[in-house]
Amino acid sequence: MTKYIDAENLINELSAACMPIYEKGITGILGDNSSIADIINEQPTADVQEVKHGYWKSQKQSGFYRLADYECSICGYDNDETPDYCAFCGAKMEGFDD
Incomplete structure (x- = not known):
């Protein structure tokens, strides 16, 4: 199932995670022992409907x-x-x- 997230919220969460993204990569561990993938997967989903x-x-x-x-x-x-x-x-x- 497609998961829609709030990109601005994700950017804010990643920016606050101690180390720059480019130094860790997508599976790197951030300052609080969370990976970037963990942060992405934990984002709240948006309430959207497919357009007919x-x-x-x-x-x-x-x-x-x-x-x-x-x-x-x-x-x-x-x-x-x-x-x-x-x-x-x-x-x-x-x-x-x-």
């Missing part, structure tokens, strides 16, 4: 009833407008079908 990418699909007329002009390619949500994100599933919309 979709596009707006044109709808066709159906009998006497008009469907919405566009449909989300991810969830099928109908919409007459084309915002940058789908209001139903949150997908980032990247254009239109051809």
